[in-house]
Amino acid sequence: MNYTFEQLHSFTLRLLHKIGCPEDQAKTAADVLLSADLRGVDSHGVARLSGYVRLWEKGRINLTPDIKIVHETPSTAVIDGDAGLGLIVAPYAMEVAMAKAEKVGTGWVSVKNSNHYGIAGYHAMMALEKDMIGLSLTNASPLVSPTFSKERLLGTNPISVAIPANQEPPFVADMATTTAANGKLEILQRKGEDAPEGWIQDKSGKPTQSPTGVKDGGALLPLGGDRIHGSHKGYALGSIVDIFSAVLSGANYGPWVPPFVAFLDPDPNPVGEGIGHFFGAMRVDAFRPADEFKSHMDNWIKRFRESETTPGNEKVLIPGDPERILEAERMENGIPLLEPVVQDLKELSERFGVEF
């Protein structure tokens, strides 16, 4: 079943406003959430709306947060999200990073006391129209085991970097620091197919290809999969994301990050407040004239895109290409939602008296 962007955006906005979110903030949240649906990161879009609502019902999300800077220097800030929706806290923090970049060349903001912020790429891409490079990181509920560990100590901790070009579309990397994101496992589960080697381990720490391996107490594996294929690098990257997002800001880190699902309680002995994010903005012209930079980016992108392909592949892609293609297609033809997601949205519609 396909739904239009406008339909889903409007429903998300009205629902969040109905339960107490100020209208401008509800709009921001809907923008962020829907960008995931448009860009094909279905697990981070409207499919999560009922999850956010359940967290609000548990008192874990504050819909009228007093988001504020609690520490700063000319190029840095720490922001307290006051338990607000990450969907709202994150764009606020990115604006602060960009305002600092305007003044001193770059801005770097670490955030505590927040919640799940949707797709990382949305926030990084905010920098593009200002001719800035954007960086967006977040930690997340622990689902990933470090190399040699059988415990879940890290989230899928994504890294997004957005870099402007001129004639070419921008370079937009947006990736979990695991071999595969959890959403891909969910797809395999629905199809009843095995997972490739190197994606997950079972709860005893042994490699498994069962698509329910993580549900059954196992863990996702860091990018690389195992030691011989460089999983210690994925582990290091996920750790850097965790430390920048949470140890710098005073949020919870590692296994203490509160779970996204409302039926699991946060650790009774937290090491910080909420979950953490980290944002960066670098003015391109803090390094060289923006038009010079962007025309070299065009050249970079063209050279890579036109490179000779390996057998069986038609094209070398630039980070951001697949999502951009999908976004155009879904704006045109609508966003396909799975039946359980539609049911969820209808239930929210009835419960809160907001037309779907």
Place this chain on the structure above:
Amino acid sequence: MNYTFEQLHSFTLRLLHKIGCPEDQAKTAADVLLSADLRGVDSHGVARLSGYVRLWEKGRINLTPDIKIVHETPSTAVIDGDAGLGLIVAPYAMEVAMAKAEKVGTGWVSVKNSNHYGIAGYHAMMALEKDMIGLSLTNASPLVSPTFSKERLLGTNPISVAIPANQEPPFVADMATTTAANGKLEILQRKGEDAPEGWIQDKSGKPTQSPTGVKDGGALLPLGGDRIHGSHKGYALGSIVDIFSAVLSGANYGPWVPPFVAFLDPDPNPVGEGIGHFFGAMRVDAFRPADEFKSHMDNWIKRFRESETTPGNEKVLIPGDPERILEAERMENGIPLLEPVVQDLKELSERFGVEF
């Protein structure tokens, strides 16, 4: 054959000084080069000394460079390395980044017109004693194919991040953005052993396990190895390193990066000057009090190190642990050099009349 740190350091310093490097700069270069030997990155240590000398003989390295800032803002700078040794240009640039961080919280420096800078980790770790987080990136001669490409368009483009702790040793990630670094292939070649799947492809772009696959015209693969194991993420990371190091600064990028080996000439139509690096320094107390941050880092490190292990593994390691252990061991027992490396050094010794 083992050689003491002092012996190799002194030889490197005297040799570089003899051929024209000012003494203080020769000492810096020796510090950087030897830190690779101590930390077990043997391919980036004294084994490369004769390679640097050959580049100098070809007129591609300037031993008396006028390294200078060519553009800056309060938190950024672009540095022209004047074709100097990267071993000298990089610490200079990192000092600039740290000086900016002292003033405005963070400092970010992109470098053009440089050469190979040794191990990435050395430069990132310079930040530690100032209670800063250090970042060090560099591009390098193209040896790596993007996902779906059969051309070599990227270097092994490493990322190093160093983060201070209090009681615990620092967190130091230092990694190529490929599945395996080239040095590991050289070891397999000497042993006549096959490479694991996912490390390399042959010149037609098909996966190969031949340890000479890269020498024979193939390429190293980005971290992840293939698309299903996330190679598009390793490709994105290597690309970000390339763009920050070279498109921001005005150095050569992608396939235009000049080769390290002196027998291959640089592209006659360069897109920039020399190779590029990127450095960052963030004062920890630009975010929260340094002692607070460092005690949470201790907690982070302990929790991860003490985590339960997978079957057959004794310990979960923290990034930097293996190198630190090796460094202590090699300071005590000396640095093992392979026979061809010793021959190289002896030849340099005779040719330039510098006692080995």
